[in-house]
Amino acid sequence: MMDGILDLQKKALEELDTIHDRNGLETFRIAYLGKKGLVTTWMKKLSALAPERRPEAGRLANQVKMNVTRCYEEAKERIALQKEKVESFLDVTLPGRRFARGSVHPITKVTQEICRIFVKMGFRIVEGPEVEWDYYNFEALNIPKDHPARDMQDTFYVSDNVVLRTHTSPMEVRVMESQTPPVRIIAPGKVYRRDSDVTHTPMFHQVEGLLVDKGISFSDLKGTLTSFVHQMFGYETALRFRPSFFPFTEPSAEVDIRCVICKGKGCRTCSNTGWLEILGSGMNDPAIYKFVGYDPEVYSGFAFGMGIERVAMLKYGIDDIQLFYKNDMRFLRQF
Amino acid sequence: MRVSLNWLKDFVDLEMSVDDLGEVLTMAGLEVESREPLGGSLQDVVAGKIVSVRSHPSSEKALFLCDVDSGHGIFQVVCGAPNVEVGMVAPIALPGATLPGGLKVKESRIRGEMSVGMLLAEDEMGLTDDHMGLMVLPADLAPGASVVDALCLDDSAFEIAITPNRADCASVIGIAREIAALTGQSLRRPHIRFKEGDRPINSLTSVTINDPGGCPRYAAGMVLGVELKPSPFWIRYRLFISGIRAISNVVDVTNYVLLELGQPLHAFDYDRLVENRIVVRRAKKGESFTTLDGKTHSLNSENLLICDAQRAVALAGIMGGLNSEIYQGSKNVLVESAFFDPVTIRRGSKALGISTEASYRFERGIDIEGVVAALKRSLMLMSDLAGGEVVNGIIDNYPSPHHRPLIEFSADKTNRFLGTTLSGGTMARYLSALGMEVEREDENTFQVKPPAFRVDITRDWDLMEEIARLEGYQRIPVTFPPIRASEELDPPEIFLGDKVRALMVEMGFAEVISYSFISPECADRLQTPKESPVRSFVGLLNPLTVEQSVMRTTLIPGLMAALGTNFAYGEKDLKCFEWGRLFLAQGGEQLPGEKYAFAAVMSGLAIRKTWHSEERPVDFYDIKGALEGFLDGLGLSSCAFKRGQTPPWYRPQAAALVTLKGIVLGTVGELAKEVVKSFDLDETRVFAFELDGSLLLDHAFPETFFKPLAKFPAAIRDVSLVVGKDVECDGIQKIIEREGGELLESVSLFDLYEGGKIGPAEKALAFRICYRSKETTLEGRDINVLHERIIGKLGKETGARLRES
CATH class of the missing domain: 2.40.50.140 (Nucleic acid-binding proteins)
Incomplete structure (x- = not known):
């Protein structure tokens, strides 16, 4: 008989461990602790015992009832806690209520980056007209009307002597005309050429740079532009200076960087040369000093210019120049 | 220029690989654009x-x-x-x-x-x-x-880009000469030796130059009794590689020598020249001439002509004439080798729209001292290939021989200019290798006479470039110019532009960049009247297409095009902006006006369906809110929005002027349906604003002064008013502010209710008014008096009544 109650306790406690919800718990309560429950029923049987055995059996039975009741209460608490935990679950992986960000055009981004580098080197940003006198765009840059160098750029004309500037170089003349040396300027802006195909857009962007001072040498040009290339494309980027021709610089130098796509092995982007043209530059030709009244025996300096689209294409690996002006959000949102 | 490697080898020994040769040429300024193995x-x-x-x-x-x-x-x-x-x-x-x-x-x-x-x-x-x-x-x-x-x-073709200054390299010998100078090899000149007959040339023809400015030198030679036939393979092969079609031995020789020596030549059928003689003169206005390609041109005095006794027989330096060209029956040939003035040839060629191998070279300047050698080379080849007899002597009409410049050159100055430390001896060696006559006065100072074919060299700077080139740019040191402090500020446009972008990006707008040129038809699509300033376009004389033929006077068309691009692939919820220049015709002798403008557009949904929100289409208050946020960022939150003369592209009911102290900074509104449709964006509502950049520059970033923080508590009162639908919120706020005076700290609209118990011509506006004194804690009684007075005024001035709850 005594063993019976202990078996009952064991069975009850084992069953409790398997209960995980309120319904199960209620069923348990009714089954064991309810008015007709097993524990209650068993206690009722105590009266049938011999009187001398009753006290001990009563103690034991009470002990069992208390144990089962306590464990039941614990299970109740455990189940309530568990329920609370599930019901108040916060899914931290749900998307947040975002503040939508916009995007800056990649041309703007690259222009800002180029300007930042040169401003750090003491250059001042200037701007000028996009519709320009033939004089500033050509004549004063040593490109007279009947010079073959005019063939290098296809020009949009507004009138006989007004053009859409074909490069940012007119800013060199405008700045020198308005101030005496030393000069250190950088001039970003839109330029226009009458050319539209897979690799050309009729409008694009350039940055022009000009430095005039006493004692400036070709080696200073190399240093300044080497530093720029390193800051823009990384210090491991190899570069080379190659003779070229611009009517307003002498000597003139084209600056090539190691192809960023193939690292010099030769690919379609670099036409298998391993090099990419990135900048035009040169020492200021004394002929342009004549137009602005600088003395070439006292002052020397250099100028450079680069196409921003080209820099952006290389920097971001963009393979189609037309994308810059289609304003497709799938493109713009990447920057 | 495309040349055969083996042809170059006729004149210079190459002791390097084809790859290395390409590198040497490129790094000397003769960029090898491509290289192709032949055979x-x-x-x-x-x-x-x-x-x-x-x-x-x-x-x-x-x-x-x-x-x-x-x-x-x-x-x-x-x-x-x-x-x-x-x-x-x-x-x-x-x-x-x-x-x-x-x-x-x-x-x-x-x-x-x-x-x-x-x-x-x-x-x-x-x-x-x-x-x-x-x-x-x-x-x-x-x-x-x-x-x-x-x-x-076993040959290669090199495609070499010749810069406009290096006319001397537009020939095989020119490139060979450059290779010789760069590699220290010697140059072999082409072989010229032939037998002359007995008949003196002067008994057969004459050359008269009536325009020595246009034609400073004209040489002529003759071969009698030629037999026309195809040229041998080696000539046709070399012409083919360089892109010239073989025609007949006589004509092929002139082209061969043009490529080889850079001297354009022309072969005339001697018997077709009236009186068998040559006259060089300017064309008369309206004179017409048929070139050997069968096209007839109307000439003017820009054109220089080669004539016989009666008529023009060639466009000097550009193309020969149909009336005197070599044909299958030609027997006797007169060969012209001349120097024509570069500017004259360029103008003539531009005016007629004809560019030829000859005009390309004359425009850039050929070797005036090589005229006779080229003539003799052609006479030799012609008699070799076509038989016949070279007549005795040549004519060389060269009235005032060319003087080569004498340039004073300083090695020290060159080293300072280049940043190098080269010796005078090294520099002299470089210059001599390029064919310059160098006379050294001392270690530092030289007198240098460049060869006649280097038309680009006239000053000591030109010589410095040659020194740099031969030394190799890669070997010039790398130094930095001294840093100088600058007091000058960057232009305000740059600063403002960057600020505009930052503000708009914060608010979720994407920056776009559109072409500065638009179609003039955009003015019609925008429904602007005839006299509208939007129509005072700066036009292009030579646009690529009519769609890009005038400079923009508003940013709206560019933004509409951007919407169109994205609509085309189904993206309709768009917010974008542009900061760029507008161009306004000024008339008279001045450049067009250029000023910055700033515009933004919104379309589609303002809020998309998400797990936490329902979708909502964009409306007027979205674009206005963006604009307010933007203005606030520039310190211009005091801007007001007013009805007024808004541009015709807006829906009149939904458009406003943006004003600051009475100045109109720009406009905002919903684009009219027809306008949206005319830009091929059907069934879409588009909202936009556009502001004047220069006015923003004038007013943005007013000076900021600190206001002390409030010390006393505020009293808040809400008031709900019923007014007519056409009573503007701004007017009510103004009355509250005016009447509230010193004690009114702020007033804001917090609810708008229409329908229900409110009549159809009415609306209910609820304002929260915040009263506060700078000196004391306000008593409830005082506020109530003021509050009642304000409500009374509102009733009188706007017909507002309190909304019954």
Whole structure:
């Protein structure tokens, strides 16, 4: 008989461990602790015992009832806690209520980056007209009307002597005309050429740079532009200076960087040369000093210019120049 | 310019690989744009002797069955060439060979007959464009001999970009000369030696120059009794590589010498020249002339002409005439070798729209001292190839011989300018290698006389460039200019532009960049009236298309195009902006006005459906809110929005002026339906604003002063008013502010209610008013008095009544 109650306790406690919800718990309560429950029923049987055995059996039975009741209460608490935990679950992986960000055009981004580098080197940003006198765009840059160098750029004309500037170089003349040396300027802006195909857009962007001072040498040009290339494309980027021709610089130098796509092995982007043209530059030709009244025996300096689209294409690996002006959000949102 | 490597080797020894040569030229300023091996794919082509020829039994076309001794056996080859004959030696490609252009030669059956390999014409080997018949190889060439070896076809073509200053390099000898200078080799001059006949040239012709400015030198020579026929292979091959079509031996010689020496020549049929003489003069206005391509041109005094006694026979330096050109029956040839003024030729060629190999070179300046040598070279080649007799002597009309400049050169100055430490001796060596006469006065100072073909060298700076080039740019040191402090500010436009972008990006707008040119038709699409400033376009004289023919006067069309791009692939919820210039015609002798403008557009949904929100389309208050946020960022939150003369592209009910102290900064509104439709954006509502950049520049970023924080508590009162629908919120706020005076700290609208118990012509507006004193804690009683007074005023001035709850 005594063993019976202990078996009952064991069975009850084992069953409790398997209960995980309120319904199960209620069923348990009714089954064991309810008015007709097993524990209650068993206690009722105590009266049938011999009187001398009753006290001990009563103690034991009470002990069992208390144990089962306590464990039941614990299970109740455990189940309530568990329920609370599930019901108040916060899914931290749900998307947040975002503040939508916009995007800056990649041309703007690259222009800002180029300007930042040169401003750090003491250059001042200037701007000028996009519709320009033939004089500033050509004549004063040593490109007279009947010079073959005019063939290098296809020009949009507004009138006989007004053009859409074909490069940012007119800013060199405008700045020198308005101030005496030393000069250190950088001039970003839109330029226009009458050319539209897979690799050309009729409008694009350039940055022009000009430095005039006493004692400036070709080696200073190399240093300044080497530093720029390193800051823009990384210090491991190899570069080379190659003779070229611009009517307003002498000597003139084209600056090539190691192809960023193939690292010099030769690919379609670099036409298998391993090099990419990135900048035009040169020492200021004394002929342009004549137009602005600088003395070439006292002052020397250099100028450079680069196409921003080209820099952006290389920097971001963009393979189609037309994308810059289609304003497709799938493109713009990447920057 | 495209040249054959073997041609260059005629004049200079090359002791380097083809790759290295490309690198040397590129790094000296003669950029090698491409390099192509020639003859490389002809390794499997051998000489084949034709042993027998029979007609193809089952072909109506003239096909032959040939037995060809290929050196490895005799094979039957089917061939359609008209010149095939027994005993002839011709190139044959055996099965397995790949021809230029990718054709794989296979054993095959042609109309039932076996053909083992292929007998070849020159064009099939990529050597010339000749397809008249099989290429005829020397009859003594052993069957099986390599064609590449026999014809010296182990060659490469170099495509070299010639910059406008280096006219002297527009010839094989020019490039060879440069290679010689760069590599320390010596230059071999072309061979010139020929027999002259007895008849003196002066008894046969004369040259009169009526315009010595346009024609400073004119030389002429003659060959009598030529026989016109095709040129030998080696001439046609070299012309072909350089992109010139072979015509006949006489004409080919003039082109060959043009490529070889850079001197354009012209061959006249002597007998077709009236009075057999030459006169150089300007054209008369309206004079017409037919060039040898059959086109007739109307001339003016810009054009320089070569004439005979009566009429023009050539456009000097550009193209010969139909009336005097060499033809199949020509017997006697007069060869012109002249120097024409570069500007004259350029103007003439531009005016007529004709650019030729000759005009290209004359425009850039040829070697005036090489005129006679080129003439003699052509007379030699012509008599070699076409037979005939070179007449005695030449005519060389050269009234005022060219003076080469004498340049004073300082080694020290050069080193300072380049940042180098080269010795005077090294510099002198470089200059001499380039053909300059160098006279050294001392270690530092030289007198330098450049050769006549270096028309680009007139000053000591030009010489410094040559020193840098020969030293190699890579060997010039790398230094930095000294840093100088600058007090100057960057232009405010740059600063403002960057600020505009930052603000708009924060609010979720994407920056776009549109072309500055638009279609003039945009003004119609925007419904602007005739006299609208939007129509005062700056037009282009030579636009690419009408769609890009005028400079923009508003940013709206560009933004509409951007919407269109994205609509096309189904993206309609858009927010974008542009900061850029507008162009306004000024008239008179001044440049157009350029000023910055700033515009933004919104379309589609303002809020998309998400797990936490329902979707909502964009409306007027979204664009206005963006604009308010933007203005606040520039310190312009005091801007007001007013009805007024808004542009015609807005829906009149939903448009406002943006004003600041009475100045109109811009406009905002919903675009009219028809406008949206005219930009091919159907069924869409588009909201936009556009502001004047220069006015923003004037007013943005007012100085900021600190206001002390409030010390006393505020009293908040809410008031709900019913007013007519047409009563503007702003007007009510103004009255509250005015009446509230010193004690009113702020007033804001917090609810708008229409419908329900409110009549259809009315709306209910609820304001929260915040009262506060700077000196004391306000008593409830005082506030109530003020509050009641304000409500009273509102009732009187706007008809507002309190909303019953």
